[in-house]
Amino acid sequence: MQGLNKSTIQDIEQIEDVQRDLIKKELPERIVQFGEGNFLRLFIDWMIQQLNKQGLFNGRVVAIQPTPHGKVVPKLDVQDGLYTTILQGIQDGEEKQEIEINSAISRGLNPYEDWKGFLDLAESDDIEFVFSNTTEAGLTYREEEFPDHTSPLSFPAKLTALLYRRFTSKSGNPNAGLVIIPCELVEENGKLLRSLVLRAAEDWELPEAFVSWVNDHNNFCDTLVDRIVPGYPRDTAAEWEQQLGYQDMLMSVGEPFHLFVIETEEELEDRLPFQKGGLHVKWSDVKPYRDLKVSVLNAPHTMIFSVGYLSGLSTVYEVMEDSVAAEFVDRAIYQEILPNLSADKKEKESFAVSVIERFQNPFVKHQLTDLGLNAVYKYRTRVLPLLNSYTVSNGEVPPAMCFSLAALFHYYKPDSVHEGHFLGKIDGKEYKVRDDQEAMDVFIDFWNKDDQITLKERVNRVLENEKLWGQDLTRLPDMTATIVKFFEEIREKGAKKAVETILNLQVENQK
Known part of the structure; x- marks a missing residue:
């Protein structure tokens, strides 16, 4: 049985033409995503997929490997960023099942092997958003040296380095700030992440102008996320592959229910039209x-x-x-x-x-x-x-x-x-x-x-x-x-x- 990737989609009968068309479509990379695990792929990336299908976002995600020993990015590379989402559950008293191939991720990136490639993302005019889910432990501070040539271990340090490269490459342009939307299950996660970035900036003795730019021109949102995602169906993977007609190392199972609450300092619905796309997203106090x-x-x-x-x-x-x-x-x-x-x-x-x-x-x-x-x-x-x-x-x-x-x-x-x-x-x-x-x-x-x-x-x-x-x-x-x-x-x-x-x-x- 052949594996899922862009070169095989034409030969897999179960794939609908509309999915093939979206996979082939050239879309800019607009999101840097820290984390490539099951939850983000079946929550944020699933939402981006729904928007792309409706022509409401027209952008893709670069998924950043958060730890040195991650195992997902190599699989994303083999499958050209493609994977299958399987939503199953009870909704409004009835059983529901939705299966589709997700093409929201353009590529995975390992910053421990390609630090330059990671920093190059900061210089792209297309990049607008940062999402993350590095677990609760990811939103903690770790003392690290300024990363000249190699990636730091912590997520806040990586984000600080990315923002600093963007600040310097864009000459402090106020319009070059990013919208940063952490999905870690921590109260006031956006405020906490901003404080960790500012602490790293202070420890690294970065210019005061950069600190002001982070505070004034980057939007750190507090969020609440809710969807149960068991992930890869180990016990039934063979049965699913038989039904799908292809092998998929990254298929992920979750429930239909989803809720995303975003507390933001600026109006974002036009740039991230989740509600227009029929998604259960609240722009509200968390x-x-x-x-x-x-x-x-x-x-x-x-x-x-x-x-x-x-x-x-x-x-x-x-x-x-x-x-x-x-x-x-x-x-x-x-x-x-x-x-x-x-x-x-x-x-x-x-x-x-x-x-x-x-x-x-x-x-x-x-x-x-x-x-x-x-x-x-x-x-x-x-x-x-x-x-x-x-x-x-x-x-x-x-x-x-x-x-x-x-x-x-x-x-x-x-x-x-x-x-x-x-x-x-x-x-x-x-x-x-x-x-x-x-x-x-x-x-x-x-x-x-x-x-x-x-x-x-x-x-x-x-x-x-x-x-x-x-x-x-x-x-x-x-x-x-x-x-x-x-x-x-x-x-x-x-x-x-x-x-x-x-x-x-x-x-x-x-x-």
Whole structure:
């Protein structure tokens, strides 16, 4: 079976003529994109593809390899930037599937091998936009020397070097500034990225005129992105290639739902006509949408990973197929989360319906163990604000949120400790726990003292740790007693039976 590239598209019967025409079309490179992973290719590059199909953007993307050991750029080179996007899921109550060849990427570029080629991008009059998704760790500062001949490691340093070359090559032209749209899941990501660029400029002692140009003529946007992208379908790749009629090393699977919120200092819809192209993009203040997403999507994810896994389930879809676990999710969202959100009632309820549909997507294998990575930090930032709001409103702590924390205690039981992580084991099946070292040490100590002090004392020590939670949780009404009770029920009955106890408790409270 032949591979996907520009020389083979004419011979592949399954490719529609309109796709061939777009692939052959000569379009300028208008976007520098830091990152070439599944998410960007099925989110930003998918959006650019939709605009190009409609003749609304007419530009392509140069995808920059973010780390020295990346594996995607060589595959992009082999496939001439082409790859297949597969959107599958439930939308408006119906199954949906869309398959197409994406030609938004013109080429991949490895700056560690071609630093000059990377900097040359800055001199192009066609380049207008910068997108990025280098993970949360990418938006951090690293002290590095000014990159005369070789690429620095960090994303902010690369961006600073690119902007400085553009500033010098364009003689500080105010109209040569770029629109910079980071997609990392960090609050105020645009403002943070600008501060990192300015810090690099200061450390490198770059001219004050450059600093002013960065501040005054480059638009750093805050954003919120939302789409679940499992990526390459390892388990079904052979079946997909048989259906498609060609081999594709970069095919990527995602859900139909997408949301992109961009907070900008200038009007950009004419230059990036996402809405005109029918895409779910909001040019708006990010915070209300972030609060809604974190509360109704991310917080339930953090609540169900341990409950589901301890109940013998592996994916979010399996959780939603299990009547008891699904009821737990439903109660958490509709009884504990939504009533205490300040968002518009219609909007938050509509978003909740879409979240349930996304959780029920049979095509997305969202592993619970993946959701459990850095779970203490996630619980602190996603669930605790909701727990506090519920407690203030109701005078008692919320049962489902507390049960999920008790389940986290059990999930964080170490079977063997290793550098940077430990392994847990449930029913003979091992799983990896990764978190901040301090968080892991707290739970290692909790379980090591199993026979030395009472469960109440051990739980109390964890809950009162303000470094871990940002507050002393023992000050909440009956918090320690509630966690102890749920912890013991999970230990004695198993998580699934214990969940039923919680559901019954909530039913009783409604009578």
